[in-house]
Amino acid sequence: MDVEAVLQKVLQRIRPTDEERAFVEDLMTELKGIAEETIESPGFDVKPYFVGSLAKDTYLAGDHDVDLFLAFPRDTPLEELREKGLELGKAIAEKLDSYEIAYAEHPYVRAEYRGVSVDLVPCYDVESWRDVKTAVDRSILHNGWVLENLNGRNDEVRLLKRFLKGINAYGSEIYIRGFSGYLAEILVIKYGSFLEVLKNADFMLSQKILDPGNWLKREQKIAMKTVSREADADRPLILIDPVDPRRNVAANLSWEKYGILYFKAAQFLENPSEEFFFPRTQKRGNYLSELKRKGTHLVTLVFQAPDMVEDVLLPQLERSARGFEKALSREGFNVLGWNVGHEGSKAFIMLEVDRREREKVRIKPGPEFFTERGWDFYRKNERVWIRGKRLFAEKTVKEDITEVIVELIEKNQISTGKNLRECIKNAEILLDYVPKELKNEAYLFLSREKWNLKGQQ
Amino acid sequence: MDVEAVLQKVLQRIRPTDEERAFVEDLMTELKGIAEETIESPGFDVKPYFVGSLAKDTYLAGDHDVDLFLAFPRDTPLEELREKGLELGKAIAEKLDSYEIAYAEHPYVRAEYRGVSVDLVPCYDVESWRDVKTAVDRSILHNGWVLENLNGRNDEVRLLKRFLKGINAYGSEIYIRGFSGYLAEILVIKYGSFLEVLKNADFMLSQKILDPGNWLKREQKIAMKTVSREADADRPLILIDPVDPRRNVAANLSWEKYGILYFKAAQFLENPSEEFFFPRTQKRGNYLSELKRKGTHLVTLVFQAPDMVEDVLLPQLERSARGFEKALSREGFNVLGWNVGHEGSKAFIMLEVDRREREKVRIKPGPEFFTERGWDFYRKNERVWIRGKRLFAEKTVKEDITEVIVELIEKNQISTGKNLRECIKNAEILLDYVPKELKNEAYLFLSREKWNLKGQQ
Numbered sequence: 001m002d003v004e005a006v007l008q009k010v011l012q013r014i015r016p017t018d019e020e021r022a023f024v025e026d027l028m029t030e031l032k033g034i035a036e037e038t039i040e041s042p043g044f045d046v047k048p049y050f051v052g053s054l055a056k057d058t059y060l061a062g063d064h065d066v067d068l069f070l071a072f073p074r075d076t077p078l079e080e081l082r083e084k085g086l087e088l089g090k091a092i093a094e095k096l097d098s099y100e101i102a103y104a105e106h107p108y109v110r111a112e113y114r115g116v117s118v119d120l121v122p123c124y125d126v127e128s129w130r131d132v133k134t135a136v137d138r139s140i141l142h143n144g145w146v147l148e149n150l151n152g153r154n155d156e157v158r159l160l161k162r163f164l165k166g167i168n169a170y171g172s173e174i175y176i177r178g179f180s181g182y183l184a185e186i187l188v189i190k191y192g193s194f195l196e197v198l199k200n201a202d203f204m205l206s207q208k209i210l211d212p213g214n215w216l217k218r219e220q221k222i223a224m225k226t227v228s229r230e231a232d233a234d235r236p237l238i239l240i241d242p243v244d245p246r247r248n249v250a251a252n253l254s255w256e257k258y259g260i261l262y263f264k265a266a267q268f269l270e271n272p273s274e275e276f277f278f279p280r281t282q283k284r285g286n287y288l289s290e291l292k293r294k295g296t297h298l299v300t301l302v303f304q305a306p307d308m309v310e311d312v313l314l315p316q317l318e319r320s321a322r323g324f325e326k327a328l329s330r331e332g333f334n335v336l337g338w339n340v341g342h343e344g345s346k347a348f349i350m351l352e353v354d355r356r357e358r359e360k361v362r363i364k365p366g367p368e369f370f371t372e373r374g375w376d377f378y379r380k381n382e383r384v385w386i387r388g389k390r391l392f393a394e395k396t397v398k399e400d401i402t403e404v405i406v407e408l409i410e411k412n413q414i415s416t417g418k419n420l421r422e423c424i425k426n427a428e429i430l431l432d433y434v435p436k437e438l439k440n441e442a443y444l445f446l447s448r449e450k451w452n453l454k455g456q457q
Numbered sequence: 458m459d460v461e462a463v464l465q466k467v468l469q470r471i472r473p474t475d476e477e478r479a480f481v482e483d484l485m486t487e488l489k490g491i492a493e494e495t496i497e498s499p500g501f502d503v504k505p506y507f508v509g510s511l512a513k514d515t516y517l518a519g520d521h522d523v524d525l526f527l528a529f530p531r532d533t534p535l536e537e538l539r540e541k542g543l544e545l546g547k548a549i550a551e552k553l554d555s556y557e558i559a560y561a562e563h564p565y566v567r568a569e570y571r572g573v574s575v576d577l578v579p580c581y582d583v584e585s586w587r588d589v590k591t592a593v594d595r596s597i598l599h600n601g602w603v604l605e606n607l608n609g610r611n612d613e614v615r616l617l618k619r620f621l622k623g624i625n626a627y628g629s630e631i632y633i634r635g636f637s638g639y640l641a642e643i644l645v646i647k648y649g650s651f652l653e654v655l656k657n658a659d660f661m662l663s664q665k666i667l668d669p670g671n672w673l674k675r676e677q678k679i680a681m682k683t684v685s686r687e688a689d690a691d692r693p694l695i696l697i698d699p700v701d702p703r704r705n706v707a708a709n710l711s712w713e714k715y716g717i718l719y720f721k722a723a724q725f726l727e728n729p730s731e732e733f734f735f736p737r738t739q740k741r742g743n744y745l746s747e748l749k750r751k752g753t754h755l756v757t758l759v760f761q762a763p764d765m766v767e768d769v770l771l772p773q774l775e776r777s778a779r780g781f782e783k784a785l786s787r788e789g790f791n792v793l794g795w796n797v798g799h800e801g802s803k804a805f806i807m808l809e810v811d812r813r814e815r816e817k818v819r820i821k822p823g824p825e826f827f828t829e830r831g832w833d834f835y836r837k838n839e840r841v842w843i844r845g846k847r848l849f850a851e852k853t854v855k856e857d858i859t860e861v862i863v864e865l866i867e868k869n870q871i872s873t874g875k876n877l878r879e880c881i882k883n884a885e886i887l888l889d890y891v892p893k894e895l896k897n898e899a900y901l902f903l904s905r906e907k908w909n910l911k912g913q914q
Contacts, residue, residue: 028711101733205546207828236846259843261827263835295817295856332791334812336820354789360752363793369716378720378910385908389693394905399752401872448851453835 003195003272011155014162016061020079020163024054024064027114031068031251035120038092041069046088047071047125051139056146058157066118068092069139071125078133082106085122092120094383105135129244141243142182147215149242157276159194160184166277167264169257175314177254179261186212186239186249201265205236205258216308222246234334263453285449287442291432296336297356298442299401300434306419316417320424321349323415327408332358333401340447343437347423350438350445356431357399366391380418402429460652460729467734468612469621473518481511481521484571488525495549496527503545508596510638513603515614523575525549526596528582535590539563542579549577562592568882584754586701598700599639605871606646606669606699614684616651617641623734624721626714632771636718643696643706645671648820658722663716670699679703720910742906744899748889753793754813755899756858757891760884762804763876770799773874782874784865789815790858796902800894804880807895807902813888814856819865821852846873859886 001009005349016024028050035048053059070088072081086101089109093099096118099111109120123136132138150157164170164179166445172180187197187204190212203212208231215223230248232240236258237250268276275316291298301324305313315414317340325335334354341355366377378384407424408414416424434442444450458466466910485507492505493580501747507790509524510516520671527545529538529870538556546566546723550556553591566577573779580593589595589707604630607614620625621851623635644654647669663668665688680702687695687705694707725733758781762770772799791811798805835841838850865871866882873881891899 202827255826256843259846260717260847262826265571269551293818294851295814334789334816336816336818355812357752359791359793361750361793369712370659370719383905383911385905385910386713389712389716391716394751448840448842452840453842454840 001162001274003270005271006272007159007194007280010162010275011359012160013278014060015155016059016064020061024059027064027116028054029067031113031118034095035068035070035092038088038095038132043090044084044088045073049140049143051143056150056185057154058161058181058185060158060162064116066113066116067139068118068120069136070120070122071140072122074126074133075132076124078384081122081124089122095117096193097156105217112141119355122445129241129246132244135414138241138244138247142241145243146182146185146189147387149212150185151186153193156188156192156194157185160197161187162277163194163264163268164261166275166279167260169260169264171309172252174283175311175318176257178257179253180249181254183239183249186210186242195269198265198269201262207263208238209341210239211239213240213245215240215242215245217243227318259451267379284440285436285443285447287439287446288432290443290446294352294446296446297353297401297432298434298446299351299353299405299436300430300442301351301405301427302430302435302438303347303348303420303423305342306423307345308419310342313347314340316420317341317347317349318417320414320416321351324349324351324405327414328353328401328404331408332362332405333404337445337448339441339450341441343441346437347420348434348438349424349427350434350442352446353401356401356436358397358401358404360396360399362395362397363393365395366393400431402431405429458729458730463729463731464616464651465615467619470515471520471615471654473516477518477521481516484521484573485511485523488523488570488575491552492525492527492549495545497551501545502530503539506597506600508600509589512600513607513642515603515607515618515638515642517615517619521573523570523573524589524596525575525577526593527577528597531581531583531588531590533581536875538579546577546579550575550898570831586698586703590700595698595701595704602700603639603642603646604671606724607642610645610650613649613651613663614638615641617645617654619734620651620655620721620725621718623732623736624717624770625882626717626721629709630768631709632768633714634709635714637706640706640710643667643699652726654720655726658719661718665695667694667696670697670702672702673695674700675758676702682798717910719752738846741897742900742904744891744896744903745889747900747903751809751903753903754858754889755891755903756810756862757807757887757895757899758806758808758862758881758884759887759892759895760877760880762799762802762805764802765876765879767799769876770804771797773877774804775874777871777873777877778808781806781808781862783789784871785810785858785861788861788865789819790861794902794905796898796907798898800898803894804893805898806881806884807891807893807899809903809905810858813858815854815858815861817853819852819854819858821850823848823850857888861887862886879914 032048039046039048048070049071050067051069054064054066070085072085086107093109093111096111096113099109101107102110108122108124110121111118121136124131124133126132126137126140159186161170161181165183171178188194190198190210191200209227223240226240226246226248227238230251235250235253236255237247237253239249241247241249264276305355321338321340325338328335336352338352339350367373369386369391374391377391384391384393478509481804489505496503496505506526506528507524509523510528511523527542529542543564550566550568553568553570556566558564559567563579565579568575568577578593581588581590583589583597618627618638618641621641626635629637648654648657649668668682680697683697683705684695687708692705692707693712694710696706697707698704719735778795778797780796785792791810793809794808824830825884826843826848833846834848841848841850
């Protein structure tokens with residue numbers, strides 16, 4: 001299929017219908033009314049702003065979470081903003097279907113209304129980057145810049161966002177480190193279209209510094225400081241925020257996620273297909289056959305995850321997996337890879353290892369022979385010999401990797417995510433076997449299809 | 458048995474009988490006659506000296522190699538000494554049963570006479586350490602010092618030498634690095650008896666510097682230089698040669714051999730037995746059972762050793778074993794120990810490894826993804842993913858350790874003793890199997906009985 005035809009087919013699926021659009025507009029009008037009415041009653045001096053993809057009309061069909069920002073005057077003390085912001089959010093949310101308090105730099109209210117998630121976020125009413133005081137303040141500026149510069153290329157943004165989702169490179173959350181929506185919008189604005197972004201995926205990296213806001217002329221000193229800081233941090237891309245010369249929009253983008261775009265863009269241009277945007281349900285396969293093919297073994301720890309949000313849980317799972325990797329390699333097992341995740345409240349850590357048993361006897365180095373400790377060592381061990389000044393002996397060791405892991409956990413010799421220590425102590429340790437719901441995950445991990453750049457088309 | 462009774466029994470076995478003594482004296486008289494007669498004929502100005510354990514009467518029964526030194530005047534040029542010394546040696550040896558030329562610092566003649574090996578070694582006729590010009594010159598001084606100081610404790614020296622042989626710590630050759638005969642003699646002279654040497658085996662180390670020649674007073678500057686040099690070299694013992702303040706008699710003693718004396722002395726004093734002096738023929742056992750017990754594997758390389766003396770061959774075998782250890786651990790095999798040696802002209806290198814196969818699939822790190830080489834790597838491999846900036850792929854690897862070794866040898870990736878490279882290329886590589894003549898060697902190695910400090914009594 002030719003590329004235009006592919007894009008048209010995709011657009012049919014991701015462009016909101018007139019009906020959806022009407023629903024969204026209606027919803028926003030209604031929310032605005034509720035907000036304004038709530039703001040007026042106790043005499044708050046606050047302006048409600050819609051920000052995010054809904055406000056910019058770059059949302060994907062079916063994906064319309066609302067971001068309603070409550071902008072306080074810039075002279076409001078921070079403490080007051082926190083307090084009154086939350087109070088106001090709650091007051092608005094009372095009029096919606098349900099809500100809970102969520103936490104970022106400041107607490108905010110996450111409500112539900114007519115089946116849509118509505119974030120009510122207090123911020124300052126900033127007009128320029130010089131006014132920015134809290135992390136969320138910039139959103140209003142972003143919104144304005146995109147609306148000003150997009151010039152009707154909304155569908156191109158939709159294509160890019162959907163493409164990034166399809167190849168698993170979308171989302172700037174710390175445990176994803178992919179492309180944010182705002183970054184996608186800027187790239188479309190800069191290169192002109194979805195296809196031009198793909199064509200420039202390579203060039204982008206060699207160019208390295210993108211400056212659509214022209215800050216390197218307008219605020220050279222500050223912008224250069226940003227460039228040099230981000231270059232030191234070895235980011236794949238430095239895109240100076242068009243609304244704030246101090247910020248790299250791509251600061252959270254990892255080399256991995258950028259690399260995925262890099263290869264997938266080339267693949268798509270060579271061989272365009274809808275599947276980049278909507279990958280077929282992931283490859284299925286038998287993890288036991290993978291183990292057999294590779295001659296390796298799979299250790300899976302399954303445990304009740306503590307009650308925490310995903311962006312706290314996942315990094316801790318990753319840290320724990322790295323802890324296991326390190327401890328096991330000290331113990332003579334080679335960890336070829338690891339994979340973490342959760343199915344509902346059940347978290348798992350998978351470790352692919354080279355063998356399930358290690359040698360029964362190990363050489364144990366002892367102290368220098370002419371010391372008190374040398375005599376102890378000599379007395380305690382059955383076969384003792386000297387190499388250089390040190391005594392050596394044989395040591396019988398635990399054989400099975402499961403036993404080794406149990407011992408490591410008991411002795412606290414694995415560095416784990418701090419909130420996971422206790423649950424890992426109670427983990428089930430499964431060897432070359434996973435429960436039904438993890439079978440395909442195990443396959444995707446062992447086959448590396450989970451990360452394979454060549455997978456899925 | 459009490460210790461005196463043990464020593465008496467041992468002495469009966471190691472003290473030469475009157476008959477042997479008569480034979481030795483007769484032999485020496487005869488050799489002296491032949492030497493003097495040969496020296497006179499072409500008008501050599503050379504004095505024959507007997508040195509070594511025969512001359513000092515510290516030889517063990519049945520062990521009576523003759524060292525006949527041919528001492529040239531001190532003003533003989535070195536070149537002349539080499540030439541005439543060899544010539545004279547040959548002339549004497551012509552009158553004996555057979556001979557060959559051997560090589561140390563200078564060539565000398567090794568002859569056979571009446572079933573005894575006779576070394577005819579040219580040297581300078583030195584009277585003091587200041588005259589010493591070649592390595593062998595000191596022997597005459599050693600001989601004199603021992604004769605002067607031994608005071609009838611010849612049997613004590615015999616006991617100590619036999620003990621050191623029994624525990625496998627005798628011999629100052631570079632591939633043994635144990636106690637020399639002269640060192641044993643000095644220790645007996647210093648501590649008074651065999652038992653006192655054993656009782657001081659520990660103290661000796663803490664005292665560290667032994668100076669029976671009183672050089673630290675007589676030649677303080679030179680002796681201190683020796684002490685500081687040898688302390689820097691971290692010798693277990695510094696025994697300033699009573700005939701030469703520049704030399705540490707224990708310079709070649711290794712920590713291992715000293716350590717063996719250290720533990721065996723304590724064992725003997727606690728539980729005296731003849732077996733320390735005459736260990737039962739080494740423990741026998743089944744190496745295959747050892748492999749099973751330990752869960753490890755044995756790789757043995759057997760090859761035709763090149764024609765070289767043992768003190769060149771053994772260090773090269775050791776270097777090669779270390780080369781294998783290093784290369785195999787790079788390849789994912791853990792080498793628990795190695796053992797080298799030869800049976801006649803067949804040399805062997807044994808390596809105990811943790812497993813005979815390694816995983817079939819390995820993770821292969823590739824180049825950074827955004828490079829030409831990155832694209833190559835991407836194209837060449839089936840499953841490719843990114844970690845950081847680098848590409849990774851799976852790689853199928855050779856499985857069997859034998860194949861791995863063959864490949865390592867072919868690719869010259871093992872650092873070996875320089876004269877062994879070619880023979881190792883033609884080595885037979887045996888896995889968990891050794892030829893009949895190496896069966897017990899394999900057992901002693903795998904069980905570590907070969908080096909076990911607690912073995913053999």
